[in-house]
Amino acid sequence: MKAARIHEYNKHVVLEDIPIPDIQPDEILVNVKACGMCRSDVQLVDGYFRPYADIPPPITIGHEIVGVVHKIGSTVPKSAGFEEGDHVVVVPGWGDGTCRHCQIGDTQICPNVRWPGFGKVGGFAEFVPVPARYLIKVDRQLKFEELAPLTDAGVTPYRGIKKLLNARALGPNRVMAVFGVGGLGLYAVQYAKILGCGAKVVAVARNPEKLAIAKEYGADHIISTRGKSAADVAVELKDATGQPDLDAIIDCTGAGAMIQLAFSLLSISGQYADVGLVGDRIDIPLFPRVSREQVLHGSFWGNYTDISEVLTLMAEGKIRHTLKIFSFDQINEQLDLLRTGNIVGRAVMKFR
Ligand SMILES: [Zn+2]
DSSP, X not given: OEEEEESSTTSOOXXXXXXXXXXXXXXXXXXXXXXXXXXXXXXXXXXXXXXXXXXXXXXXXXXXXXXXXXXXXXXXOGGGOOOTTOEEEEOOOBOOSOSHHHHTTXXXXXXXXXXXXXXXXXXXXXXXXXXXXXXXXXXXXXOHHHHGGGGTTTTHHHHHHHHHHHTTOOSTTOEEEEEOOSTTHHHHHHHHXXXXXXXXXXXXXXXXXXXXXXXXXXXXXXXXXXXXXXXXXXXXXXXXXXXXXXXXXXXXXXXXXXXXXHHHHEEEEEEEEEOOOSSXXXXXXXXXXXXXXXXXXXXXXXXXXXXXXXXXXXHXXXXXXXXXEEOGGGHHHHHHHHHTTOOSSEXXXXXX
């Protein structure tokens, strides 16, 4: 089968032919139809994660995976309801099933978690073996290329916004901002309107072209940060919404400058959730965060339930996608474009 693998960090991935992987009795072999490309694929190639998990090559990249059931392992129960030919979405974040996080469904923060796309098996390959309990069967009418990003780009901000909602940071007379409107942020804007309970939604980013799409997707206001100080942004925010600060922020960038801007604009008892990983440090003043009782939420990817929820929203036609479709042989070219921020929306590889 075709597979795109890292053989050496900081080099182009190698597009090659390798044997189709075997499956364990509790696994299903999925014939991959589409796989989204994530900034973390670029970061994996560039060695960003090596201080945290130094995965030995070869690594098959790709973790936003959808496909068709090709072969079912011998111990997969009939009650799971899978048949060959079913269309399935792969829930990433394969937990050990025994720890307290797995027991409540948060397998993506299991201390023994395994990820497709960060080891031997991944989605930029024609076949991937997946534990049956991490597959969700979907309607055959739904498009593979639209399903793929919902396993990361289209679920990660959803979980983050749910954290803000459950912490009661959202509601009428609140202002919520989405920082960054790339692959994740364009979904975040839509979820902010769906889950915001009437909060005004402001998209804050550098790129006017991406901000225009955010406006089209329901942002009440857009603010470009290009060439502006934090004070300039606060003035623009007040003109747009009537208040110079933000009650809730979902930060889809994680870039150092954006984090500083976010905390400088955060209201008393404001809440911030970060899901972007562009930078690798948070450097914010301590006293205002304590004295203003501001909350910083960690939110990582999404679990089976989160993904089921966004799939339902999609099936109901409530989610819009900005996609760039590419083919398997264009993987390196697309990684290079993503590295320099030159992708609008989500790039998705489709097998013909
Ligand atoms: Zn676990």
